[in-house]
Amino acid sequence: MARTISYREAINEALAQEMARDESVIVMGEDNAGGMGSPGEMDAWGGVLGVTKGLYHQFPGRVLDTPISESAFIGAAVGAATRGLRPVAELMFIDFMGVCFDQIFNQAAKFRYMFGGKAVTPVVVRTMYGAGLRAAAQHSQALYPVFTHIPGLKVVVPSSPYEAKGLLIQSIRDDDPVIFCEHKLMYDTTGEVPEESYTIPFGEANLVREGGDVTIVAIGRMVSVAMEAAGELAASGVEAEVIDPRTTSPLDTETILESVESTGRLVVVDEATPRCNLATDISATVAQEAFGSLRAPIQMVTAPHTPVPFADSLEDFYMPDAQKVANAAKAVTGWER
Amino acid sequence: MADARIARVTMPKWGLSMTAGKITEWLVEEGDEVQEGAELAEIDTDKIVGTLEAPAAGVVRRIIAGTDSSAPVGATIAVLAPAEVPDTDVDQVVAEAEEQLASGEVEEPAGPVVATVEVDGRVISYATMGEGDEVVVLVHGYGGDKNSWLFVQEPLSRTRTVHAIDLPGHGESAKDVGDGSLDTLAATVLGFLDAVGAERAHLVGHSLGGAVVTAVAAAAPGRVSALTLVSPAGFGAVDASYLRGFAEAGSRRELRPHLGKLFADESLVNRQLVDDLLRYKRLDGVETALQTLLGTLLDGDEQAIDAATLLAAVEVPVVVVWGRVDRVLAPADASTLGRAELRLVDDAGHMAHMEQPHAVVDAVEATGRKG
Secondary structure (H helix, E strand, O other), X not given: OEEEEEHHXXXXXXXXXXXXXXXXXXXXXXXXXXXXXXXXXHHOOOOOOOOOOOHHHHOOOOEEEOXXXXXXXXXHHHHXXXXXXXXXXXXXXXXXXXXXXXXXXXHHOOHHHHOOOOOOOOOEEEEEEOOOOOOOOOOOOOOHHHHXXXXXXXXXXXXXXXXXXXXXXXXXXXXXXXXXXXXXXXXXXXXXXXXXXXXXXXXXXEEEEOOOOEXXXXXXXXXXXXXXXXXXXXXXXXXXXXXXXXXXXXXXXXXXHHHHHHHOOEEEEEOXXXXXXXXXXXXXXXXXXXXXXXXXXXXXXXXXXXXXXXXXXXXHHHOXXXXXXXXXXXXXXXXXX | OOOOOOXXXXXXXXXXXXXEEEEEEEOOOOOOEEOOOOEXXXXXXXXXXXXXXXXXXXXXXXXXXXXXXXXXXXXXEEEEEOOOOOHHHHHHHHHHHHHHHHHOOOOXXXXXXXXXXXXXXXXXXXXXXXXXXOEEEEEOOOOOOHHHHHHHHHXXXXXXXEEEEOOOOOOOOOOOOOOXXXXXXXXXXXXXXXXXXXXXXXXXXXXXXXXXXXXXXXXXXXXXXXXXXXXXXXXXXXXXXXXXXXXXXXXXXXXXXXXXXXXXXXXXXXXXXXXXXXXXXXXXXXXXXXXXXXXXXXXXXXXXXXXXHHHHOOOOOEEEEEEOOXXXXXXXXXXXXXXXXXXXXXXXXXXXXXXXXXXXXXXXXXXXXXX
16 A cells, blocks of 8 residues: 655665565665664664664664775675675765775676676665755765766666655666665655555656656656746746656666657756766757757756855755756747747 | 535545546536536546536536636535525625635545455455445456546445455455456455455446456355446457556556557546556566456457356346447447346446446446345
């Protein structure tokens, strides 16, 4: 039965249900259990923002605390995946992937290809991305485009509790390495989620809102920003179609192209910095595949090409918001040659 | 106190998740005289557009929520009263209603109450509305659920206890269907009657559910007071490609064209309907359940169920309702239905209870009167 739970609870439930279903699923990461030697339920912190809380006691021996050494424990997770486990490793902040990038892009991503399809690496790396938590430049980036760039990785950016649970279960059951990117501002957002297990296939965009005037493609937390903008636009007579790709690799270009073919206008909203991000990628695809349908230049709403600022006012200004999205949509719907 | 002859037309609660509705069109004007049950307005629930019927006879004295406006469930959207009720009395009711609407403080009427029982080791979810000695049980079709009765359950519940159940493999019930046979499903319905303490009930079944309740009536005649069947399975021809297509569709793009076949008016298939079904289909266990039940329904491209033989053994009153343009199960020939009364419904496809709910409500009431 569907009930309303948070994004954090949806992720926790997906982990618990998959651990109960399949004993090869393990969870590992910094403070995922509760810290070395910490006794009792009270101390089971469950990761820096409490996402894995409670699992340690439910699944004794299968929730592992790791040293603060991403290169070691991400490597261990990748290795364990090649030997038959299905590890879900928590890489606290996506910003820290620099210290374990060899394990991800040159090992996990390559095994299936280099061993002629004989090796599978069913590892999931859960990681937090995004600005807004006043966590400064080294803990606030939206780096999912970096993973999207690499063949052999699947990249998931869930936009709601429903998406988070179904996509995480799919990630765990998938035989390829998956980078699962959770926006840190979304953990307390709530939505309807079925109690039962379910999966959402990769590479299938969600049509969040139908509209005929402009297509807005938005990634992760930007989906709710785009929906807020769509509400404002509707009040001024512009009906936006909002598309959530849900996974950036594989990417459902078919749904995006179909939409642009009917609206003739595209706005892409991406919290990542603007060079070589999803906005440029999707815009290039549309320009190449649906040029004849476009009735206005494509607009990209992204962060600026700078580190995430620490000053509150600057950080707020840094992130795309509904006003910027609505302005971009009005620019394309009002555009004349 | 307001004049008792003044009737408030309120935003209905069609289905568990409905909290507000949008009036897409008023079918009457202020000053029109209407009978009870007359069609007043088209209301969009997000999931589907339904027709609101007059709760009483009278003159449409005032329309409070106009076309294209939204109102919360329970809000007064129009006022009916006989012509002799003075305007000042009507104005008072209208003023109260407008104030409620403006403040948003509307008391939502009690919707269906959802509960579960365990039958043969499976959790069965059901929604109950109304009170009354007469018990009606609504049984959905293949791939459907208890919410498909959203337009029918409320009007029937005014004088009856109406349960809408989720068959195994569907809705919020357990997804294990066992062998998926008609006997297993019929045993579930009988077990449900036991679990809720209903000695006898009027069973209403749609499509696969129609065959299931016919099997219940044949197996346990003492437990069934009447049968109303809506496009029941097990009579005549079937569009097997619909059933297989529905079972196999894995995406919105694949599912949508199949759903169009369900309705006379394909525009009823909106995004929400497709999304809800897709969400259901993605639950663990549903794919297996639907495949197993496909084996119950189909033998090659023909129907595997012979409901006509089962029906021949049924002695209680039976009314069969069938959309004239049913493209999934073509309306059965009356000769195969024995003593049952066949009512063909205009402008309805396979989902008469969603497209022309009043026809189904009328049929259930007529069957009940025969019993």
